[in-house]
Amino acid sequence: NAEYMGDGFHGTSAVQTHMTNSRLTDPEILEWRFPVLLESFEVRAGSGGAGHWNGGDGVTRKIRFLKAMTAGILSGHRVVPNYGLSGGQPGALGENYVQKADGSIRKLKGCDSAEMAVGDVFVIMTPGGGGYGAAPS
Secondary structure, eight states, X not given: OTTTSBTTBOOOSSOOOOOTTOOOOOHHHHHHHSSEEEEEXXXXXXXXXXXSBOOOOOEEXXXXXXXXXXXXXXXXXXXXXXXXXXXXXXXXXXXXXXXOTTSOEEEEOSEEXXXXXXXXXXEEEOOOOOOBSOOOO
């Protein structure tokens, strides 16, 4: 979308588009409705593609599970990055994984599910936007 990046300004960070059947739920509502704790929600610095105008950065969310349950995710740009325009570089790929309570990591696909145990952390790293225009040398 032109309002998120383009000739004349850097991309906006922490923007989510095309979120079908989901939304950015307030942490208080998420924690009230589900037995989880939102441990962190932060801008994924440096994930936007380089360019004369850099792409916006994605976000990283870490959700700790307080009860055993199944978690699922439907996400994009885990294999193919958001492209840059007019010489701009692509943004960083998104990534999903589960950090088990024992410290081990289980990588997930863009569309996947996982059995979560008490203390496991579901990590969602959204992709960065593509840059616009060739980066200055």
